[in-house]
Amino acid sequence: xxxxxxxxxxxxxxxxxxxxxxxxxxxxxxxxxxxxxxxxxxxxxxxxxxxxxxxxxxxxxxxxxxxxxxxxxxxxxxxxxxxxxxxxxxxxxxxxxxxxxxxxxxxxxxxxxxxxxxxxxxxxxxxxxxxxxxxxxxxxxxxxxxxxxxxxxxxxxxxxxx
Amino acid sequence: xxxxxxxxxxxxxxxxxxxxxxxxxxxxxxxxxxxxxxxxxxxxxxxxxxxxxxxxxxxxxxxxxxxxxxxxxxxxxxxxxxxxxxxxxxxxxxxxxxxxxxxxxxxxxxxxxxxxxxxxxxxxxxxxxxxxxxxxxxxxxxxxxxxxxxxxxxxxxxxxxxxx
Numbered sequence: 001x002x003x004x005x006x007x008x009x010x011x012x013x014x015x016x017x018x019x020x021x022x023x024x025x026x027x028x029x030x031x032x033x034x035x036x037x038x039x040x041x042x043x044x045x046x047x048x049x050x051x052x053x054x055x056x057x058x059x060x061x062x063x064x065x066x067x068x069x070x071x072x073x074x075x076x077x078x079x080x081x082x083x084x085x086x087x088x089x090x091x092x093x094x095x096x097x098x099x100x101x102x103x104x105x106x107x108x109x110x111x112x113x114x115x116x117x118x119x120x121x122x123x124x125x126x127x128x129x130x131x132x133x134x135x136x137x138x139x140x141x142x143x144x145x146x147x148x149x150x151x152x153x154x155x156x157x158x159x160x161x162x
Numbered sequence: 163x164x165x166x167x168x169x170x171x172x173x174x175x176x177x178x179x180x181x182x183x184x185x186x187x188x189x190x191x192x193x194x195x196x197x198x199x200x201x202x203x204x205x206x207x208x209x210x211x212x213x214x215x216x217x218x219x220x221x222x223x224x225x226x227x228x229x230x231x232x233x234x235x236x237x238x239x240x241x242x243x244x245x246x247x248x249x250x251x252x253x254x255x256x257x258x259x260x261x262x263x264x265x266x267x268x269x270x271x272x273x274x275x276x277x278x279x280x281x282x283x284x285x286x287x288x289x290x291x292x293x294x295x296x297x298x299x300x301x302x303x304x305x306x307x308x309x310x311x312x313x314x315x316x317x318x319x320x321x322x323x324x325x326x
Contacts, residue, residue, distance in 0.1 A: 090271045102307045109252040109306040114276045116304045129302055136298040140291055142278045144271040145264040 007033040007138060009061040011043040011078065012096075013070055020123065021065070021096075024130030028138050035061065040073025044081060047088050060091050063137045066113075068097035068104060076107055083112040090144035092137060168197045169300060171223040173205040173240065174258075175232055179281065183227070183258075186292035190300060197223070202235025206243055209250050220310040222253045225299040228275075230259035230266060238269055245274040252306035254299055258292075 007029050012018045018036055025034065037043040043066070045051035049058050064082070068075035075095065082088040094115040095108045105116050117133060120126045137143075169191055174180045180198055187196065199205045205228070207213035211220050226244070230237035237257065244250040256277045257270045270278050279295060282288045 090268070092277070100304065105304055106252070106307050112274075115254070116306075117302060118304050132294070132298050132302045135294055136277070136302075140277075140279055140294055142262065142267050142280055144268050144278075 007062045008134075009035050009037060009043065009046060009064045011037045011040070011064065011066045011070065011075070013038050013067065017067075017119065017126075020126050021130050024127045025134045027131070028134040039071040040075060040078045042072075043070075043078050044073060047082060047091075048085070060088060062092070062143045064091055064093045065096050065133075066093055068095055068099055068108065076111060079108065079111045079113060092141065092143055094133060094137065096133075167195060168221070169195045169224045170197070170296070171205065171208060171226045172196055172198045173200075173202070173226065173228045173232065173237070174198065175200045175229060179229075182285070182288050183292050186289040187296045190293065190296045201233040202237060202240045204234075205232075205240050206235060209244060209253075210247070222250060222308045222310050224254070224305045225296075226253055226255045227258050227295075228255055230257055230261055230270070238266075238273060241270065241273045241275060249310050254303065254305055256295065256299065258295075 008025070010018065010021060012021065022034060022036075035046060037046050042052070043064075046053045046056070047060075047064075049056055066075050066078060070078070075097065079093055079095075082091060082093065089112075092114045093112070094117060095113045096117050096119055097104070098119050099105075100118045108116050117129060120129050170187070172180065172183055174183065184193055184196060184198075197208065199208055204214070205226075208215045208218070209222075209226075211218055228237050228240060232240070237259065241255060241257070244253065244255065251274075254276045255274070256279055257275045258279045258281055259266070260281050262280045267278050279291065282291055
């Protein structure tokens, strides 16, 4: 598997939503630029290069599309763990979920989600939303420069006193 | 007092970029729903209803477009103070700036920017970027609940208590 050009980690347990999202994004990237994880544990394994993903190239995706309700480890927990780790805390994470409850929206922003999107139920709307999303995060947004394997954020404390 | 609902707070000291942004967003949002402030202090005054904005009806915009290099108070400092206050810590903030320096991008994300956009120099690119950005944050993204919104009657704003 060529992982050099990985761009998006899609964490989605619903096969139908996965297919729709991949279809909507097809114009913005080729299929091998999306990695799909089907539960929260797999998403974390992928992000931290453990388990099944122990051998993958240690490079952060440009974007994580994260469902909130996931098997094994809930989306909010995945988000919390990504934000707590120096290797992954700056990766743009967009919640893509069915819930439009205020509490869920607030929780996700509080845990550091960059954006929160309620999945449209209508197929055409879903497609449009996924396209706008892909366009914004892949073509307009400048992702943070960090990469797994590099020293933790080379920014504010770039040069600790020797 | 009748006030327009401000959907975007545009913090921009460059008159040309301001015009371009307003022009790009004209189909998406009426000019009266965009509040433009020209330096970092004015942005903070607006956000925290102080100074010249002490009398405005409190409420967060749906999006803050924040330039990085600003007079009086720098954009990163504005970002830091907005994130440090419970009233504004969740407002979507997109940095929109001329700098493509990695250190600026990283610092912005570290301080809690939702997104970082480099202003394209080319006119057409700029308008397209601003339009897509506005569409995304106003129509696609679901903003956090606004702790500053004035309380209204239940039937107006109350979230549906029923779970989906």
